[in-house]
Amino acid sequence: MADIEPMNGSQALLRALEYEGVEVIFGVPGGAILPAYDPLLDSPIRHVLARHEQGAGHMAEGYALTSGRVGVAMVTSGPGATNLVTPLLNALLDSTPMVAITGQVATSSIGSDAFQEAYTTGLAMHCTKHSFLVTDADDISDVVHEAFHLARTGRPGPVVVDLPKDVLSAPSRWREPVEMTLPGYKPASRGHQPQIRRAIELLEQSERPVLYVGGGVVKADAPAELLAFAEASNAPVVTTLMARGALPDDHPLALGMPGMHGTYTATTAIQRSDLLFSIAARFDDRVTGDPDAFAPDATVIHVDIDPAEIGKVRATEVPIVGDARIVLGQLLDELHRQRGGRGTTERSDWLGQIAEWQRDKPLSYEQPADGPIKTQFFIEQLQEATEGDAVIVSGVGQHQMWVSQFWRFDDPRRWANSGGLGTMGFALPAAIGAKVAHPDEVVYALDGDGCFQMTCQELATAATEGVPIKIAVFNNRGHGMVRQWQTLFYDGRYSATDLGGGAPDFARLAEAMGCVGIRVEHPGEVRPAIEKSLAIDDRPVVVEVMVDPDELCFPMVPAGGSNDDIAMRREDLA
Amino acid sequence: MKRTLVAIVDDKPGVLARVSSMIAKRAFNIHSLAVGPTQQPGRSRITLVVDAPELEQLTKQLRKLVNVIKVQELKQDEALEREIMLVRVTSRPTDRGKITDTAAMFQATTVDIGPASVTFSVTGSPDVLERFLELMRPYGIAELVKSGRIALSRDTRALRATG
Numbered sequence: 001m002a003d004i005e006p007m008n009g010s011q012a013l014l015r016a017l018e019y020e021g022v023e024v025i026f027g028v029p030g031g032a033i034l035p036a037y038d039p040l041l042d043s044p045i046r047h048v049l050a051r052h053e054q055g056a057g058h059m060a061e062g063y064a065l066t067s068g069r070v071g072v073a074m075v076t077s078g079p080g081a082t083n084l085v086t087p088l089l090n091a092l093l094d095s096t097p098m099v100a101i102t103g104q105v106a107t108s109s110i111g112s113d114a115f116q117e118a119y120t121t122g123l124a125m126h127c128t129k130h131s132f133l134v135t136d137a138d139d140i141s142d143v144v145h146e147a148f149h150l151a152r153t154g155r156p157g158p159v160v161v162d163l164p165k166d167v168l169s170a171p172s173r174w175r176e177p178v179e180m181t182l183p184g185y186k187p188a189s190r191g192h193q194p195q196i197r198r199a200i201e202l203l204e205q206s207e208r209p210v211l212y213v214g215g216g217v218v219k220a221d222a223p224a225e226l227l228a229f230a231e232a233s234n235a236p237v238v239t240t241l242m243a244r245g246a247l248p249d250d251h252p253l254a255l256g257m258p259g260m261h262g263t264y265t266a267t268t269a270i271q272r273s274d275l276l277f278s279i280a281a282r283f284d285d286r287v288t289g290d291p292d293a294f295a296p297d298a299t300v301i302h303v304d305i306d307p308a309e310i311g312k313v314r315a316t317e318v319p320i321v322g323d324a325r326i327v328l329g330q331l332l333d334e335l336h337r338q339r340g341g342r343g344t345t346e347r348s349d350w351l352g353q354i355a356e357w358q359r360d361k362p363l364s365y366e367q368p369a370d371g372p373i374k375t376q377f378f379i380e381q382l383q384e385a386t387e388g389d390a391v392i393v394s395g396v397g398q399h400q401m402w403v404s405q406f407w408r409f410d411d412p413r414r415w416a417n418s419g420g421l422g423t424m425g426f427a428l429p430a431a432i433g434a435k436v437a438h439p440d441e442v443v444y445a446l447d448g449d450g451c452f453q454m455t456c457q458e459l460a461t462a463a464t465e466g467v468p469i470k471i472a473v474f475n476n477r478g479h480g481m482v483r484q485w486q487t488l489f490y491d492g493r494y495s496a497t498d499l500g501g502g503a504p505d506f507a508r509l510a511e512a513m514g515c516v517g518i519r520v521e522h523p524g525e526v527r528p529a530i531e532k533s534l535a536i537d538d539r540p541v542v543v544e545v546m547v548d549p550d551e552l553c554f555p556m557v558p559a560g561g562s563n564d565d566i567a568m569r570r571e572d573l574a
Numbered sequence: 575m576k577r578t579l580v581a582i583v584d585d586k587p588g589v590l591a592r593v594s595s596m597i598a599k600r601a602f603n604i605h606s607l608a609v610g611p612t613q614q615p616g617r618s619r620i621t622l623v624v625d626a627p628e629l630e631q632l633t634k635q636l637r638k639l640v641n642v643i644k645v646q647e648l649k650q651d652e653a654l655e656r657e658i659m660l661v662r663v664t665s666r667p668t669d670r671g672k673i674t675d676t677a678a679m680f681q682a683t684t685v686d687i688g689p690a691s692v693t694f695s696v697t698g699s700p701d702v703l704e705r706f707l708e709l710m711r712p713y714g715i716a717e718l719v720k721s722g723r724i725a726l727s728r729d730t731r732a733l734r735a736t737g
Binding site: 121122125126129130133150182183184185306307308311312 | 599
């Protein structure tokens with residue numbers, strides 16, 4: 001019997017993690033977590049030694065986002081835990097399933113400002129779905145199983161398990177998880193049938209519907225159900241930053257991303273819609289602009305697993321609380337039931353209007369033959385070279401928006417970025433996590449020089465742990481998106497956005513870290529550099545791409561403005 | 575506006591902090607707070623009076639806390655509310671009779687008498703306590719402490735049966 005086998009708390013922890021199917025832990029050891037690192041040597045679980053705990057956290061997120069499994073990070077107390085705060089909040093805002101194991105000072109020292117003590121469950125209060133402090137070694141196994149249950153069910157999110165050092169060393173036991181007693185936790189599953197019926201009635205009456213699809217469709221593994229429902233209802237689909245690829249971009253009903261830097265068609269279709277059918281999206285301010293001017297003529301149907309999202313930003317006529325995959329199945333059944341033998345609704349006026357917008361207001365940029373290089377050009381070249389067969393990870397800012405605009409997404413699990421929190425420094429460590437989840441695929445991080453310098457020490461992790469990712473660093477020698485706002489809204493007064501003319505030399509930095517470094521300065525060098533990077537598979541590759549610092553990201557809706565005032569170019573901004 | 579919120583929570587360390595910090599996150603002020611055991615072992619009941627324009631979003635956010643089992647806003651007309659107050663009234667010998675007469679009308683209990691003051695314990699709805707204070711204010715209130723408000727919803731079924 002497993003439950004009488006003598007073991008200590010650390011062994012019970014590892015056993016519980018193994019039972020949960022954990023294949024990799026991203027972490028950094030330290031004093032308080034030391035006991036847990038010992039049985040790790042005897043465990044089949046792989047450990048990836050990050051250079052900084054923030055990196056470990058983002059690796060766990062990249063792993064989780066691209067695999068759908070729970071990402072695990074393990075760090076020590078005090079600074080280990082505080083360094084993990086950013087990835088935890090990032091995971092909370094993007095609903096990424098994650099379990100963080102944090103060391104804690106011995107129970108007798110808690111609250112005494114002991115060496116490397118931090119009030120981790122307090123820190124976790126606003127950056128996790130839930131947190132546990134375990135004070136009895138016998139509870140470790142149950143708590144770990146509860147943590148995984150909470151992380152992966154309902155609206156997924158990060159969960160912290162804080163383990164004092166003496167608890168990790170005390171006699172303990174592992175037992176198979178029994179039925180959990182979490183009376184305050186009842187995640188929704190099926191939508192309320194009368195609401196499903198009402199939603200389909202409205203959809204069938206609608207002349208100008210839009211399916212507004214968010215990241216929850218990806219979390220629920222529902223792209224197939226979305227495709228079936230979109231095609232059956234013949235309604236155009238916009239996919240938010242967290243849902244890119246939930247409907248493939250080459251599908252005739254796919255309009256791309258809506259919002260501040262979305263496509264004209266996606267943003268405007270929502271504005272003109274008479275029915276906004278939101279599926280697991282949360283009406284983020286980057287999507288809505290001024291909420292009072294958002295989709296002014298639309299009746300709103302809102303499907304979400306989290307009741308707190310419904311009605312938060314926009315009054316909702318038909319709220320449906322449930323799991324996106326189950327609800328999409330219910331909606332499809334109900335659609336067929338209401339139609340009987342009738343065929344698909346035509347909506348030729350609406351779809352014709354949309355086709356006209358797509359033709360007249362496409363995404364555009366110009367790549368001068370003699371340079372400077374445009375980030376958009378690199379992205380399109382990478383798409384061609386890989387035929388889209390790559391896992392793409394991005395940082396935050398202009399390049400992120402260009403990736404979302406110009407990469408043709410066809411699978412949302414081959415895309416990771418930091419959406420809600422907008423965490424610069426996410427791309428490189430998240431790409432490491434993605435590559436660990438997908439060792440046989442090309443994992444290409446597309447990053448900015450500002451972002452890259454926040455976590456670039458993780459190049460050493462990639463090199464020494466044998467994780468041959470590729471990373472393009474679009475070097476515009478500054479904080480591009482902040483600079484863009486200074487250009488547009490601060491009369492070109494550039495305050496603290498210049499990261500310096502020539503230093504660092506990222507290609508040489510890459511070499512020093514045990515990676516291959518390639519530097520690209522002219523448009524003609526872009527494709528050969530991409531081909532070269534794709535040919536190298538035994539080491540990480542950094543392609544430093546010197547890009548135009550003055551390139552602006554359009555379309556753009558100024559923050560807080562109406563989405564009707566979408567600007568296609570600088571001259572459109574009053 | 576002051577609104578009453580009732581939460582049934584796990585009786586565990588840190589749960590009150592999770593609840594109150596969620597309210598802090600919304601930048602609402604907690605006007606009063608009472609926590610105590612319930613009829614069910616392992617469950618505590620938190621009664622909060624919060625200064626907020628509306629509580630719908632906060633209520634939904636509180637429901638997401640794993641240790642929170644139930645949350646409900648109690649509207650004024652459906653709530654039975656009580657507070658207890660200890661109040662020390664400045665009392666010159668000439669006023670003492672009038673003060674104790676008034677206190678008797680409120681069924682206040684005299685808990686301490688000193689050379690220059692009388693201390694009462696008063697229990698009642700927030701309105702009753704406020705009226706008591708109004709009447710005592712002319713004599714001078716030396717010190718005052720109130721428990722947090724506690725509240726139960728009215729038994730509406732019983733009302734329907736008799737109405």
